[in-house]
Amino acid sequence: MxxxxxxxxxxxxxxxxxxxxxxxxxxxxxxxxxxxxxxxxxxxxxxxxxxxxxxxxxxxxxxxxxxxxxxxxxxxxxxxxxxxxxxxxxxxxxxxxxxxxxxxxxxxxxxxxxxxxxxxxxxxxxxxxxxxxxxxxxxxxxxxxxxxxxxxxxxxxxxxxxxxxxxxxxxxxxxxxxxxxxxxxACRSVGVGLAPCTLPAVGQPNFTIAPGTMEVGIGHHGEPGMRIEPLRPANDIADDMLRIVMAEHDLPPGASVAVLLSGLGATPVNELYVLYDRIESGLADRGLRVHRALVGNYFTSLDMVGVTLTVMALDAELTGLLDMDCTAPAFGGW
Amino acid sequence: MALANRNLGVVVAELAAVIVANKAWLSELDGRIGDGDHGANMAKGFVRAADRGAGQDPTLGAALAVLSDVLMGEIGGSMGPLYGVMFDDMAHALEGVDVIDITAVDTMLKAALAGVQAMGNARVGDKTMIDTLAPAVAAFETHRDKGLAEALARMVAAAETGRDSTIGLVARLGRASRLGERSRGMLDAGAVSCCLILTALAQSLTKRLS
Known part of the structure; x- marks a missing residue:
């Protein structure tokens, strides 16, 4: 059940x-x-x-x-x-x-x-x-x-x-x-999964992540990642994810980015902030400025325990469009 | 050998019966390397199409066009558009055909293959329905001088061989491709359903030949 x-x-x-x-x-x-x-x-x-x-x-x-x-x-x-x-x-x-x-x-x-x-x-x-x-x-x-x-x-x-x-x-x-x-x-993303998800009509996970391990590079439906390795402290995972996405960004110090850190459905929201704390520091260490950060369950995968990190490089046009007013249920507001 | 192109809604009804009879098997195969909904989705679409065509007197093309509309419009996923386009292009190939003879079937099968290839971009060896369809269509073409019944029988044999070839393949397209090497050793559900469809189509046409 x-x-x-x-x-x-x-x-x-x-x-x-x-x-x-x-x-x-x-x-x-x-x-x-x-x-x-x-x-x-x-x-x-x-x-x-x-x-x-x-x-x-x-x-x-x-x-x-x-x-x-x-x-x-x-x-x-x-x-x-x-x-x-x-x-x-x-x-x-x-x-x-x-x-x-x-x-x-x-x-x-x-x-x-x-x-x-x-x-x-x-x-x-x-x-x-x-x-x-x-x-x-x-x-x-x-x-x-x-x-x-x-x-x-x-x-x-x-x-x-x-x-x-x-x-x-x-x-x-x-x-x-x-x-x-x-x-x-301008976007680069990476996912890390700690526990799989279950389709309601199937009733059991259709893939496994062994306890004590994590899948780095997992996809939004449990697609296999680039490596399975022992679960590490949050700061190490944050550093690894940031390294993976920044390896494909070529940004000079002083550049601005938008960061989206989304839970995959069953990650406690406070743990997203634990990860974001380290990610923001890692970006600052690279001389980069976070113009806008989105942290929460923005794009999930049923009840997967995991997270995706997206870093978007910003220029003047993208910054202006990103800052424009909007309303949508997922963006909250009162 | 040929058959008149009228009152052939029964062909789609017979295709639907075969898909329904194999619904659980298709879902089980799909569940091993996909998401397990292939049998249920296919059965839903084929049964709806058979029901909609019941009590009418359609040509084979008209019956296949109804099937295509249901698959494309109401099923979604990947198989909806792939089989939807396949049956739509088969229906178009039969426009203006009064007698279904070897030339008509040959044209229809080539249209089926071209439609699926254009929609899905799969090639032989990718562990998809193309591994069944491509050799089946080629076998029919090769044996068309032997008459319609024999050419259809050769097509079915080639479809079965193609279907079984997917056991040894690693999926390169679709959801199963995410499993990489883990997809080897199992039949592809789409290759199986394609073989069921071609076999049922061949039987349905063959028993009505005069």
Missing amino acids: MQRFLNDPDDVVDETVSGFVKAHGAQVRLHPGNPRVVVSVDAPSAGRVGVVTGGGSGHEPAFLGYVGRGVVDAVAVGEIFSSPTANSFADAIRAADGGAGVAVLFGNYAGDTMNVKLATRMVAKEGIAVATVIANDDVSSAPPEERDGRRGVAGEILMWKIGGAKAATGASLPEVQAAAQKAID
């Missing part, structure tokens, strides 16, 4: 979406014709580029928590860890379209890529222009020379924020696409 809050595991996605829409009705609404699409109350906005994302469930508050003003206009919701349908992506695109086209910003996974491709084909027949950006910020999923094969992880959140902000300035579809691409190109 799983110690989890479930009814019928097959209903968990519908119930999640239903509860989410009830809780955040001031910011989002359910698509009237598709129960797997959540739309911002501000969308569509005539003449403004729409921003869409989507992905499997189990990563809450991603993806639907980033629907709101100045971020994402509509999301397509899939089954647990499984891509939304092409129909759902297409309905999200239609709901976000204000006549200026739609940027679909999503992660590099086979199912999502295929369903977005199909959805783009469907809406093209209706005259909706679509531009895509595929996030690939997870440095441990492939070597630098195979960057196109890397998975997208928490850096997607910063891509959505930048893309949504650019759209809010009234920029054109190619400009929004370019800004979102620039944002994800």
